[in-house]
Amino acid sequence: MPMAIVNLVFGGIVGAVLWPFRTLSPWAGMVAVSFLTALLMLEVYKLTSNQAAIRRAKDLIKAHLYEMRLYKDDMRITLGAQRAILKANLSYLAANLKPLAVMIVPLVLILAQLSVWYDRAPLRPGQETLVKARLEGTADPVGAGLDLEVPPGLEITAPAVRIPDLHEVVWRIKAVAPGSGRLTVRSGGTALGKAVVVGDGPLRRVSAIASRGSFSKRVLYPGEGPLPAGSPVRSIEILYPAGRLAAFGLNVHWLIAYLVLSIVFGFAFKGVFKVEI
Amino acid sequence: MMKPGRLVAATLLVICALAAPLPAYIGPGAGFAFLSSFLVFFLTFLLAVFSLIAWPFRFLWRAVRGQRAYRKGPIEQVVVLGLDGMEPTLAEKFMAEGKLPNLARLRKEGSYARLRTTTPAISPVAWSSFTTGTEPSKHNIFDFLSRDPRTYLPDLSSARIGRPKRTLALGRYLIPLSKPEIRGMRKSVPFWKILGDKGIASTILRVPVTFPPDKFKGHMLSGMCAPDLKGSQGTFAFFTEDAEMVRRHEGGVAVLVQRQGDVIRTELSGPEDSLLRRPVEIRLPLTITIDAKAGGAWLALKGHPWFFLREKTFSPWTPVVFKAGLGAKIRGTCRFRIASLGPKFQMYATPLNIDPDKPALPISQPFIYAVYLAKLLGRYITLGEANDTWALNEGALDEAAFLELTYANHAEWEGMLQNALAKTPRGLVAIVFETTDSIQHMFFRYLDKAHPALRAAPARMSPAVIEDLYKKMDDLVGRVAAGLGPKGALFVMSDHGFKSFRRGVNLNAWLHQNGYLSLVEGRTASGEWFKDVDWDRTRAYGLGLGGLYLNLKGREARGTVAPGEEAKALKAEISRKLLALKDVANGPAAVTHVYDRDAVYAGPYKDNAPDLIIGYNEGYRASWDGVTGVVGGAVIEDNPKAWSGDHCIDPALVPGVLFSSLKLKRTDPSIMDVAPTVLELFGIAPPPHMDGRSLVDAGTPAGPAQVKGQGR
Numbered sequence: 001m002p003m004a005i006v007n008l009v010f011g012g013i014v015g016a017v018l019w020p021f022r023t024l025s026p027w028a029g030m031v032a033v034s035f036l037t038a039l040l041m042l043e044v045y046k047l048t049s050n051q052a053a054i055r056r057a058k059d060l061i062k063a064h065l066y067e068m069r070l071y072k073d074d075m076r077i078t079l080g081a082q083r084a085i086l087k088a089n090l091s092y093l094a095a096n097l098k099p100l101a102v103m104i105v106p107l108v109l110i111l112a113q114l115s116v117w118y119d120r121a122p123l124r125p126g127q128e129t130l131v132k133a134r135l136e137g138t139a140d141p142v143g144a145g146l147d148l149e150v151p152p153g154l155e156i157t158a159p160a161v162r163i164p165d166l167h168e169v170v171w172r173i174k175a176v177a178p179g180s181g182r183l184t185v186r187s188g189g190t191a192l193g194k195a196v197v198v199g200d201g202p203l204r205r206v207s208a209i210a211s212r213g214s215f216s217k218r219v220l221y222p223g224e225g226p227l228p229a230g231s232p233v234r235s236i237e238i239l240y241p242a243g244r245l246a247a248f249g250l251n252v253h254w255l256i257a258y259l260v261l262s263i264v265f266g267f268a269f270k271g272v273f274k275v276e277i
Numbered sequence: 278m279m280k281p282g283r284l285v286a287a288t289l290l291v292i293c294a295l296a297a298p299l300p301a302y303i304g305p306g307a308g309f310a311f312l313s314s315f316l317v318f319f320l321t322f323l324l325a326v327f328s329l330i331a332w333p334f335r336f337l338w339r340a341v342r343g344q345r346a347y348r349k350g351p352i353e354q355v356v357v358l359g360l361d362g363m364e365p366t367l368a369e370k371f372m373a374e375g376k377l378p379n380l381a382r383l384r385k386e387g388s389y390a391r392l393r394t395t396t397p398a399i400s401p402v403a404w405s406s407f408t409t410g411t412e413p414s415k416h417n418i419f420d421f422l423s424r425d426p427r428t429y430l431p432d433l434s435s436a437r438i439g440r441p442k443r444t445l446a447l448g449r450y451l452i453p454l455s456k457p458e459i460r461g462m463r464k465s466v467p468f469w470k471i472l473g474d475k476g477i478a479s480t481i482l483r484v485p486v487t488f489p490p491d492k493f494k495g496h497m498l499s500g501m502c503a504p505d506l507k508g509s510q511g512t513f514a515f516f517t518e519d520a521e522m523v524r525r526h527e528g529g530v531a532v533l534v535q536r537q538g539d540v541i542r543t544e545l546s547g548p549e550d551s552l553l554r555r556p557v558e559i560r561l562p563l564t565i566t567i568d569a570k571a572g573g574a575w576l577a578l579k580g581h582p583w584f585f586l587r588e589k590t591f592s593p594w595t596p597v598v599f600k601a602g603l604g605a606k607i608r609g610t611c612r613f614r615i616a617s618l619g620p621k622f623q624m625y626a627t628p629l630n631i632d633p634d635k636p637a638l639p640i641s642q643p644f645i646y647a648v649y650l651a652k653l654l655g656r657y658i659t660l661g662e663a664n665d666t667w668a669l670n671e672g673a674l675d676e677a678a679f680l681e682l683t684y685a686n687h688a689e690w691e692g693m694l695q696n697a698l699a700k701t702p703r704g705l706v707a708i709v710f711e712t713t714d715s716i717q718h719m720f721f722r723y724l725d726k727a728h729p730a731l732r733a734a735p736a737r738m739s740p741a742v743i744e745d746l747y748k749k750m751d752d753l754v755g756r757v758a759a760g761l762g763p764k765g766a767l768f769v770m771s772d773h774g775f776k777s778f779r780r781g782v783n784l785n786a787w788l789h790q791n792g793y794l795s796l797v798e799g800r801t802a803s804g805e806w807f808k809d810v811d812w813d814r815t816r817a818y819g820l821g822l823g824g825l826y827l828n829l830k831g832r833e834a835r836g837t838v839a840p841g842e843e844a845k846a847l848k849a850e851i852s853r854k855l856l857a858l859k860d861v862a863n864g865p866a867a868v869t870h871v872y873d874r875d876a877v878y879a880g881p882y883k884d885n886a887p888d889l890i891i892g893y894n895e896g897y898r899a900s901w902d903g904v905t906g907v908v909g910g911a912v913i914e915d916n917p918k919a920w921s922g923d924h925c926i927d928p929a930l931v932p933g934v935l936f937s938s939l940k941l942k943r944t945d946p947s948i949m950d951v952a953p954t955v956l957e958l959f960g961i962a963p964p965p966h967m968d969g970r971s972l973v974d975a976g977t978p979a980g981p982a983q984v985k986g987q988g989r
Contacts, residue, residue, distance in 0.1 A: 070496060
């Protein structure tokens with residue numbers, strides 16, 4: 001339950017930030033989120049880091065780089081300077097551990113929410129894909145008697161394929177018309193729902209997996225609520241196509257785009273926040 | 278089998294190298310850190326590879342130039358510790374009492390002599406003679422001040438800082454199209470340049486008259502005469518609610534402040550905005566919020582983070598940024614000290630030093646050397662006249678605070694020295710500590726119970742202030758001697774000695790009373806810088822700490838004395854009368870010697886020297902008013918200031934000291950002899966233009982005495 005609240009809060013924040021950009025290029029939302037994250041992290045970094053230690057370590061690194069330039073004729077000093085640089089760099093990394101430990105929690109949650117928006121693209125009308133139901137290791141997919149029901153706008157194009165070795169049941173579905181809804185996997189008397197999205201908007205919230213798995217899965221796949229217990233189904237996954245962030249004809253992975261942009265914004269605004277990085 | 282230490286180092290290296298990809302998973306904060314770290318590793322690696330590839334070529338080059346030079350001399354490392362103003366009689370007394378064991382050992386196992394100083398015995402003059410091995414008329418430094426004969430106004434003798442020659446006027450701005458003029462006035466060749474040309478490394482720290490720094494193959498940090506951010510030789514500031522203190526201040530910037538509740542809003546006076554056609558002073562708003570319960574105040578300079586400063590405590594070096602026109606920033610650094618939170622608030626701020634982390638002017642050779650020291654050791658004082666003697670004179674600092682600040686500066690220089698010694702195991706390391714000079718100037722009255730300043734204000738500190746100073750310097754000598762290698766030589770020297778300064782002689786008042794200097798009609802006295810002097814009826818005037826100039830036709834703008842016989846006769850007449858000047862009837866002579874420049878100088882810059890140089894007797898010196906061109910008042914008067922010791926007297930009365938770990942061949946050395954001696958020790962023949970003579974035989978000191986230090 002607490003995790004559901006956390007996901008609700010973070011999902012709401014990220015959704016609210018991206019909401020104005022949903023009809024624009026996906027880059028617009030990515031820039032906005034990266035910018036806001038960078039500012040947030042700068043402040044967190046400032047409050048949680050030992051700024052004096054970071055400044056000192058950086059000064060020492062620069063000093064010994066100058067030293068190599070000033071005493072370039074003396075191999076003894078040059079090697080000593082390199083040793084000192086490595087030592088100062090370790091101090092710098094050590095000084096970063098505390099802020100990193102603090103920042104990693106919100107960042108993982110933000111990244112998980114961003115993955116819902118950027119990792120997968122909705123099915124386009126006419127596009128086919130697979131729906132996979134993964135079962136418990138002890139369950140037999142042949143005897144489990146799973147059935148799939150799809151909402152309007154989707155149709156099942158091939159009957160279920162049961163793979164005992166993988167404990168999976170797989171269906172092929174086809175998107176027919178734009179819209180969103182829930183498909184249902186029936187297992188005995190239990191109905192398990194999974195959100196599904198068909199459309200061609202530039203930025204849509206797409207949850208690929210519904211799971212009743214571990215805490216880590218709840219953190220990493222926050223797109224929808226957990227599957228109920230009491231059935232042999234551990235997760236239901238729709239194999240959506242990968243999300244696209246195109247730049248100069250290249251497809252950029254959203255995580256790289258986010259990393260680069262947030263670092264650029266961080267460096268650009270560190271002076272405004274008066275924070276030593 | 279890999280040693281455990283190396284294994285740990287290798288493991289750490291691998292961990293650090295592998296740490297770089299992590300940011301992809303933990304966001305921008307980690308990204309900042311690890312990206313920077315990765316770049317550092319990458320750059321270090323590149324530099325290491327480059328160093329390794331380049332090293333054989335450098336080795337060959339050094340073999341051709343440098344190493345051969347080292348092979349020529351019997352010595353590989355020379356260390357010169359300059360202790361500005363160390364007085365031989367005091368050093369000898371304390372050695373006799375067993376209080377200076379390291380200097381005593383140097384004397385016993387090496388050499389010791391009183392060191393003849395220059396005429397006049399003033400630090401910039403004497404240290405320039407040390408630097409060049411020449412007498413003053415060859416290096417062109419004759420005082421702190423020189424004068425412009427067209428205006429009779431003073432100039433700084435050591436350097437000229439002027440506006441850029443080419444500018445572009447754009448509205449209210451003047452855009453520089455060339456660098457500002459920064460010109461050193463010291464002539465001749467510093468001996469470390471000769472060493473550098475022969476491939477011998479030098480690190481020169483804070484030797485006076487090294488601003489702008491010499492261009493040579495070595496490292497240098499400028500010393501005495503390097504300006505502050507305002508372009509002055511040190512303008513401190515004090516903020517006070519005491520209107521009387523502001524009214525009677527003579528030096529520094531005095532700011533009368535008002536408290537509203539616990540808050541004082543004021544401004545820090547900065548440099549001029551030289552980008553403006555009509556430059557105006559840039560001021561930085563300063564808010565002081567007094568927190569009496571916490572025993573201090575919060576200081577906020579606009580654009581800088583707040584910091585808390587406890588009463589009677591110095592702040593660390595605080596960077597300050599003044600925003601000039603067109604987005605330009607002028608960076609300085611200063612320290613603050615709250616002398617009193619109440620009932621009347623009082624706070625001192627050091628002069629605005631050039632920030633060594635981002636120098637606004639060149640203060641080192643190469644330029645990055647100052648930055649390197651700042652990054653390695655932390656920010657440090659860059660002002661030439663580092664120790665704020667005038668703030669103590671004015672009461673902006675008390676004696677304890679002055680000593681604390683002075684020894685803090687000294688500690689910074691010691692850090693630089695230790696670094697230089699470690700980095701220059703072969704070559705020359707020379708440093709001048711002005712600590713000895715400053716503390717003796719301000720505390721000499723403690724050794725002189727008859728000093729007038731003690732009548733004005735009784736002694737508050739221990740009378741052993743100067744003895745403690747000498748002991749600290751002896752400790753320093755011990756530490757340096759302990760690190761000296763078998764082929765190292767140590768020289769400990771001072772540029773002059775020290776004597777009590779009880780009575781001031783106003784040379785201009787004397788010239789006026791004796792008819793050599795006239796005032797405009799109706800005036801009986803003149804303000805500073807000869808404000809009311811009638812130059813058309815004036816034949817001579819005094820400027821600086823010992824200089825007397827004739828008002829010479831063809832040289833001075835309104836000269837009255839013909840060059841040649843008339844000038845010669847006038848000099849003889851003035852000299853004769855000055856030598857007869859008695860303090861009181863049948864009292865001691867105020868002047869023991871008057872030096873005629875034509876008799877003591879023979880170099881190419883002799884014409885820039887004062888016509889006569891006054892050698893005051895022990896206990897006397899040029900008065901405070903006389904130095905600044907004030908005419909009037911008594912000719913000889915008490916010196917009631919804390920500045921109670923001095924050396925600007927007859928040079929024969931204030932020799933310096935010279936200790937050496939080597940046996941020297943002469944017992945009457947001069948400060949000009951040090952440069953040729955060092956050259957000789959490195960196997961380089963001193964150039965003929967040097968007036969000094971080597972104190973060792975060419976190439977063969979019989980091996981340096983092994984003098985090791987003793988910690989206290």
